[in-house]
Amino acid sequence: MRIVFAGTPDFAVPCLRAAAQRNEVVAVYTQPDRPAGRGRGLTPSPVKREALLRGIEVFQPENFKSAVSKDALRALKPDLMVVVAYGLILPQSVLDIPTYGCWNVHASLLPRWRGAAPIQRAIEAGDRESGVCLMQMEKGLDTGPVLLSQSLQIGEQETGGQLHDRLSALGAQVLADGLGLLRADIRPLPQPQPEEGVTYAHKLDKAEARLDWSRPATVLANKVRAFNPWPMAEAVVAGERLRLHGAVALDEVHGAEPGSLLRAGRDGLDVACATGVLRIRVLQRDGGKAITAADYLNGRPDLR
Amino acid sequence: MPRPDSSPITNSGAASRAAAARVLDAVLHHGRSLKAELALALPRIADPRDRALVEAICFAVLRQPARFESALLAWVPRPLPKRDSELKALLFVGFAQLDPLGLPAHAAVAATVEAARTLGRRHQAGLVNALLRRAQREGLPAGEPHAHWPKWLREQINRDWPDDAMAILDASAAEPPMWLRVNRRQQSRDDYRARLHEAGIEAQVDDRLPDALRLDTPAAVAVLPGFADGAVSVQDASAQLVAEALAPPPAGRVLDACAAPGGKAAHLLERDAALRLVALDIDAQRLDRMRSGFTRLRLGDRMQLLAADAADTAAWWDGVAFDAVLLDAPCSATGIVRRQPDVLQHRRASDLTALVATQSRLLDALWATVAPGGVLLYATCSILKAENEAQVDAFLARTPDAVAEPLDERFGRVSGAGRQRLPGELDCDGFFYARMRRKG
Numbered sequence: 001m002r003i004v005f006a007g008t009p010d011f012a013v014p015c016l017r018a019a020a021q022r023n024e025v026v027a028v029y030t031q032p033d034r035p036a037g038r039g040r041g042l043t044p045s046p047v048k049r050e051a052l053l054r055g056i057e058v059f060q061p062e063n064f065k066s067a068v069s070k071d072a073l074r075a076l077k078p079d080l081m082v083v084v085a086y087g088l089i090l091p092q093s094v095l096d097i098p099t100y101g102c103w104n105v106h107a108s109l110l111p112r113w114r115g116a117a118p119i120q121r122a123i124e125a126g127d128r129e130s131g132v133c134l135m136q137m138e139k140g141l142d143t144g145p146v147l148l149s150q151s152l153q154i155g156e157q158e159t160g161g162q163l164h165d166r167l168s169a170l171g172a173q174v175l176a177d178g179l180g181l182l183r184a185d186i187r188p189l190p191q192p193q194p195e196e197g198v199t200y201a202h203k204l205d206k207a208e209a210r211l212d213w214s215r216p217a218t219v220l221a222n223k224v225r226a227f228n229p230w231p232m233a234e235a236v237v238a239g240e241r242l243r244l245h246g247a248v249a250l251d252e253v254h255g256a257e258p259g260s261l262l263r264a265g266r267d268g269l270d271v272a273c274a275t276g277v278l279r280i281r282v283l284q285r286d287g288g289k290a291i292t293a294a295d296y297l298n299g300r301p302d303l304r
Numbered sequence: 305m306p307r308p309d310s311s312p313i314t315n316s317g318a319a320s321r322a323a324a325a326r327v328l329d330a331v332l333h334h335g336r337s338l339k340a341e342l343a344l345a346l347p348r349i350a351d352p353r354d355r356a357l358v359e360a361i362c363f364a365v366l367r368q369p370a371r372f373e374s375a376l377l378a379w380v381p382r383p384l385p386k387r388d389s390e391l392k393a394l395l396f397v398g399f400a401q402l403d404p405l406g407l408p409a410h411a412a413v414a415a416t417v418e419a420a421r422t423l424g425r426r427h428q429a430g431l432v433n434a435l436l437r438r439a440q441r442e443g444l445p446a447g448e449p450h451a452h453w454p455k456w457l458r459e460q461i462n463r464d465w466p467d468d469a470m471a472i473l474d475a476s477a478a479e480p481p482m483w484l485r486v487n488r489r490q491q492s493r494d495d496y497r498a499r500l501h502e503a504g505i506e507a508q509v510d511d512r513l514p515d516a517l518r519l520d521t522p523a524a525v526a527v528l529p530g531f532a533d534g535a536v537s538v539q540d541a542s543a544q545l546v547a548e549a550l551a552p553p554p555a556g557r558v559l560d561a562c563a564a565p566g567g568k569a570a571h572l573l574e575r576d577a578a579l580r581l582v583a584l585d586i587d588a589q590r591l592d593r594m595r596s597g598f599t600r601l602r603l604g605d606r607m608q609l610l611a612a613d614a615a616d617t618a619a620w621w622d623g624v625a626f627d628a629v630l631l632d633a634p635c636s637a638t639g640i641v642r643r644q645p646d647v648l649q650h651r652r653a654s655d656l657t658a659l660v661a662t663q664s665r666l667l668d669a670l671w672a673t674v675a676p677g678g679v680l681l682y683a684t685c686s687i688l689k690a691e692n693e694a695q696v697d698a699f700l701a702r703t704p705d706a707v708a709e710p711l712d713e714r715f716g717r718v719s720g721a722g723r724q725r726l727p728g729e730l731d732c733d734g735f736f737y738a739r740m741r742r743k744g
Binding site: 021150165166180183186 | 353354367405406408469478520521
């Protein structure tokens with residue numbers, strides 16, 4: 001089976017490996033190299049690096065508007081296109097090129113969390129379950145019928161980064177199942193997504209990272225988990241701007257002003273929220289490394 | 305062209321379900337390797353589409369045997385007797401077709417019921433039909449995806465690795481990669497990789513490991529170039545790191561105290577043919593199998609093999625101290641569940657107590673055989689702190705002339721005086737390493 005793979009970030013790499021395991025991946029499409037880091041110049045995407053490692057030809061069009069880019073795809077004679085976190089909109093004329101159309105691996109249980117940041121938004125909302133869907137792509141944002149899906153439980157302390165890694169592995173499994181069936185000449189039955197339960201997972205924005213103490217502690221604790229390792233929740237605690245790596249919500253009744261430091265000890269920095277208390281366990285000072293609250297207090301004897 | 309909805313029930317439909325059930329029964333209940341079983345089963349299936357279906361079903365079941373196990377427990381009042389292990393495997397085949405594979409239910413059920421007859425289980429076809437219809441009606445319990453882990457062990461892992469427990473269970477359910485160890489006495493790793501490439505087998509290298517290759521797709525050893533002549537062995541990356549961690553001095557006198565099946569001893573000799581190696585194992589039969597492995601690798605005459613209980617030094621030790629001692633201790637094997645899922649079926653909390661006692665007995669007895677200035681490497685394929693971090697800490701506390709030597713991050717995260725690799729990290733098995741030097 002001739003597969004064209006389209007994907008960009010780390011999340012997509014296990015899927016590329018799964019696709020390449022038993023099939024011919026004739027080409028990889030990925031976003032153009034982007035400037036990254038301080039003065040490191042143009043950096044290839046993780047998917048591009050994996051493709052080059054495997055000796056697969058890489059295409060990096062800016063978009064699919066031109067006839068030239070469509071002709072190039074058509075010339076590859078793909079049986080199937082697998083799209084995983086590619087980051088480009090594919091017009092209907094592109095979706096129609098491969099014999100079996102385009103499959104997309106999406107990191108949520110659709111129709112919940114359609115869109116760009118399903119993993120972090122699920123944690124931020126306090127969801128206890130997540131999963132991956134293998135979807136037959138249609139025009140529109142993650143609206144296509146679901147071919148196969150797998151779910152998993154979100155751990156109570158699980159961060160966006162940890163869930164990302166697990167879903168990335170699960171996505172590769174679901175894709176492998178789908179491709180295995182296709183090899184057996186069986187097409188998974190497309191199940192239309194239900195009309196109810198649609199939510200949108202908007203892209204993460206650095207501006208959201210600032211914690212607002214006038215919210216409940218549980219909301220803030222979920223945000224800290226969701227935003228680790230990127231963009232990382234930030235807050236001003238006792239006059240210092242800190243990035244928060246790990247925090248838990250305490251169900252404690254207090255009469256304190258939201259944002260005030262109630263206690264500072266080995267277990268963490270306890271900050272008053274609108275309801276409850278956010279206990280900050282692991283944090284990072286400007287220009288420093290992640291440290292425990294206990295280590296932080298060694299440098300801030302004024303807080304003890 | 306694909307069949308748009310369902311495949312007609314043909315003999316081949318039932319035959320491929322039966323084949324999948326046989327493979328899974330061997331793997332899940334008789335400790336056989338999936339690779340070996342598929343290598344036997346697939347060539348007997350004529351149609352490549354049926355071969356692909358057998359593979360897809362096997363992979364789907366082996367990723368989540370726990371789910372199917374808990375479904376059975378919920379629906380069958382008494383656990384199926386051992387003699388019906390093949391029936392159980394066939395039920396799993398049926399379940400997996402419904403979820404995760406999402407095949408059209410009527411076709412999947414009919415072919416699986418027919419497969420019961422193919423397997424000579426006509427009298428159980430009705431039971432298969434009833435259970436699969438129920439699964440179709442009620443759906444398989446999502447429930448706890450790791451229900452096949454004994455409760456005490458899940459709780460212990462939660463206590464030992466609270467932040468990683470989920471990832472450990474998930475990694476333990478994943479299909480393990482196939483790692484090879486290239487025999488550097490015959491050729492370099494890169495040369496062997498080129499040989500594989502010529503044979504149409506692609507492999508990746510790992511910078512941490514000078515002799516290791518990871519195959520993109522697991523292959524039967526029979527198709528590996530030069531396997532019969534000892535060019536290469538199958539060994540997980542974590543086990544290959546043992547030689548790096550022990551790092552015996554050139555031509556040193558080395559003891560491998562629990563040596564069977566012999567992979568680590570062989571690796572040590574491949575790295576340094578001049579080592580004076582003594583390999584012990586308590587199980588004489590396993591030692592015999594080890595001999596044949598060494599014959600393949602042409603190392604047969606290079607070491608002394610003794611069947612003995614390593615802790616009973618009076619019985620086997622000639623009193624000449626060792627520069628380096630490898631104690632790859634008997635353990636719970638909780639780091640290699642992805643390779644040996646059956647590990648979970650036989651583990652009780654009381655086993656752990658006995659294992660911990662055996663490990664400390666071995667540590668104390670073997671310490672006497674280490675030369676002053678020499679090293680002992682304590683290694684396990686466990687992820688439990690009682691067998692690893694706590695075991696080593698206790699040993700160091702009661703052994704004044706033992707000093708822990710730091711290992712670098714190639715060996716995983718710091719865990720007490722040693723390093724712990726958790727299963728799945730960098731595609732490796734779970735493993736623990738602690739290197740201790742005897743004050744000279």
